[in-house]
Amino acid sequence: EPEVTQTPSHQVTQMGQEVILRCVPISNHLYFYWYRQILGQKVEFLVSFYNNEISEKSEIFDDQFSVERPDGSNFTLKIRSTKLEDSAMYFCASTSDTTSGINEQFFGPGTRLTVL
Amino acid sequence: AQKVTQAQTEISVVEKEDVTLDCVYETRDTTYYLFWYKQPPSGELVFLIRRNSFDEQNEISGRYSWNFQKSTSSFNFTITASQVVDSAVYFCALRGNNAGNMLTFGGGTRLMVKP
Numbered sequence: 001e002p003e004v005t006q007t008p009s010h011q012v013t014q015m016g017q018e019v020i021l022r023c024v025p026i027s028n029h030l031y032f033y034w035y036r037q038i039l040g041q042k043v044e045f046l047v048s049f050y051n052n053e054i055s056e057k058s059e060i061f062d063d064q065f066s067v068e069r070p071d072g073s074n075f076t077l078k079i080r081s082t083k084l085e086d087s088a089m090y091f092c093a094s095t096s097d098t099t100s101g102i103n104e105q106f107f108g109p110g111t112r113l114t115v116l
Numbered sequence: 117a118q119k120v121t122q123a124q125t126e127i128s129v130v131e132k133e134d135v136t137l138d139c140v141y142e143t144r145d146t147t148y149y150l151f152w153y154k155q156p157p158s159g160e161l162v163f164l165i166r167r168n169s170f171d172e173q174n175e176i177s178g179r180y181s182w183n184f185q186k187s188t189s190s191f192n193f194t195i196t197a198s199q200v201v202d203s204a205v206y207f208c209a210l211r212g213n214n215a216g217n218m219l220t221f222g223g224g225t226r227l228m229v230k231p
Contacts, residue, residue, distance in 0.1 A: 041223070042223045043207060043219075043224075044221070045218040091161060106163065107160065
């Protein structure tokens with residue numbers, strides 16, 4: 001069964017460093033998402049991406065964040081200058097179609113980001 | 117604005133007991149979609165069910181059942197004859213008719229099933 005994959009599974013970085021989290025969505029999916037989950041808290045939406053552009057973003061997704069689909073398979077989240085409060089689990093998700101509403105978002109296993 | 121509330125932060129049951137996880141939502145959209153996800157200790161998010169706002173039929177899948185009541189804006193999840201493997205955090209989520217199709221998650225309910 002096709003699945004969303006994410007690398008790395010765990011990333012440790014120093015405050016102020018740039019990190020890139022990578023995701024490979026399911027191959028025929030067209031809509032891509034990033035969510036984050038601070039330890040012990042709920043899952044929060046960051047950004048959605050369709051047709052090579054951001055379709056929606058949350059207040060969390062400030063200028064320090066960016067997303068890119070550099071090729072036909074990868075979808076990346078970049079944090080330019082990490083802060084301690086960026087420490088969280090980051091989930092990538094994808095879905096095939098949203099117009100009919102008959103869809104679910106399939107989530108990757110997550111990347112745990114630890115900022116020291 | 118959308119909101120999902122899972123009032124039960126933690127539930128503990130003994131194996132074979134039935135347990136119901138509550139979910140109450142708020143949205144101004146007339147068409148919306150509700151979901152349940154399971155997050156086992158390993159951390160991934162596992163899709164369990166999707167329900168459209170125009171379909172109020174309840175659903176049963178094995179030991180799992182879902183009760184969608186539009187009148188009370190609730191989408192409750194019942195596990196019958198719980199098992200230790202059901203121990204996880206369960207999230208209810210809502211997707212409205214927004215352009216980004218984002219999911220709004222509730223705070224989650226941690227279910228602990230003891231042998």
